[in-house]
Amino acid sequence: MSADTRRIAHLDMDAFYASVELLRYPELRGQAVVIGGGRNATPEMLPDGSRRFSRLRDYAGRGVVTTSTYEARALGVFSAMGMMKAAQLAPDAILLPTDFDSYRHYSRLFKAAVAAFTTQIEDRGIDEIYIDLTDLPDDARTLGARMKQAVRDATGLTCSICIAPNKLLAKIGSELDKPDGLTILGADDLERRIWPLPARKVNGIGPKANEKLAALGIVTVGDVAAADPGLLQANFGRTYAAWLARIAQGEDERPVVVTSEPKSMSRETTFERDLHPRHDRAALSAAFTGLCVRVAEDLQRKGYVGRTVGIKLRFDDFRTVTRDLTLPSPTADSATIRRAATECLKRVTLDRRLRLLGVRVSTLGDEHQSVAPEPVQSELPFDSGE
The missing domain is CATH 3.30.1490.100 (DNA polymerase, Y-family, little finger domain)
Structure with missing residues (x-):
């Protein structure tokens, strides 16, 4: 099947762990909340029925942030950041413990909601999936809206979905309109919506590669597309340079892998x-x-x-x-x-x-x-x- 006839969706739950916690503690909506504390970060129930929450400034240890709300991210606190560094950036942020049992429960719920539409699903972790929509009859925007509503009905949570010709573009696109986004990308959207993005937005271009690209004056995905192939090969090697050239043109032939027996x-x-x-x-x-x-x-x-x-x-x-x-x-x-x-x-x-x-x-x-x-x-x- 031709790549431009495929319809591949990437569904990414919005600030998943933090959003699950906000279902439990709705009074924290709109606040900077960081997930990653231990049991001593469990909220204390007060006699009047209210809760006392731990603050990030009181954390001591060498742990890392599991995730954070969008309000905490606006203060510079992101997943995998050291907690002590996060406390310097957002000392007044609420600190909550992780609860993986609860996150797994909601993960099963949202995936079951999507499975009601199709079994062509590739599980990419607790909070994201790829979905092959190629053989479904409805138009992309209708399908995306129905899936988002099904996830919300099943979990009370929002997700962001991008539907595109391949997994590469779908993955990038699901970040474009977060939170609660629905993005439709076609091949003619490459220059307008993908090329202006920082190169690091492409899954597979990590911080070090991004730094090397920037040193060569290559900052955006469009810059990668316009780069001299010989320059890329000299700095990154033949295989990685060839991959960079393909992704900059939005090319990706990877199928949605539906299997119950992973290797x-x-x-x-x-x-x-x-x-x-x-x-x-x-x-x-x-x-x-x-x-x-x-x-x-x-x-x-x-x-x-x-x-x-x-x-x-x-x-x-x-x-x-x-x-x-x-x-x-x-x-x-x-x-x-x-x-x-x-x-x-x-x-x-x-x-x-x-x-x-x-x-x-x-x-x-x-x-x-x-x-x-x-x-x-x-x-x-x-x-x-x-």
Whole structure:
């Protein structure tokens, strides 16, 4: 099927974790709220029936922000930011603990609402999905509006949807009119709506690549489209340069992958700045543990266990290294995954700053294959004291 006849939607829940919390605490609507505190951030019920909330200025520790409301984002507080830095930017923001059981519940609800329209859905995580609408009869705007209303009816939450000829444009487009947006993009919208965007808005152009592009005078997606191919290849290598050229023209042939048997599950993060294995131990350790926890949650949510744990590192020179380890028994336990990932990490020479860190679990099977995990906590090469 021709790419320009496809209709691919990307649905992204709006500030998902924070929005779920606002259902529970509606009195916080319109305020700067940060999610990521521990149990000590649980609101206190007062005798008069009101609640006393913790403030970000009172936080002490090395945790990171899970997410924030749009009001907190306006103050510069974003997900994956260190909590202490966030407290400097927004000391009066409300701090709430994370509640992944609740987030998973609402995730199941919104996905079930969309599944009433079609089974052609690719699950991309707890708060986003791709949907292939190509074979549905209604026009794109009608379908998008009906899906948004179905999600709101099922959850009480808003989402943003973009319908475009491919996954690349749909992903970018779902951010254009947030929150509660409905965006329709066609090939003729590329120059008007996509090219003026900063290059970093493209999924796959991380902070380091964006910095290198900017140093070459390439700031927008349109600049990438107009760039000399030889210049891109000289600075990024043949494969990445060819990919940049394709995405700048809005080209993406990837299908919506609908499968009940994934080969692996992974989580990775590209850091806002390159992190030093020794000087940034705390941030790296927190990020590493967080990735292991999120992969474990993905496995548990979908009913899988895995026997092979792997890591992915990308250094500041764009060199990528992977390592993996096969376990004697399959698992979906975060501590076991972290221990195995740590063993993989110890087989890598950490001699440069890191721009990306990832954790993957593969050789998947049904969760009933799992066994009780051993209570082991491993030291990371960049943990304090190592």
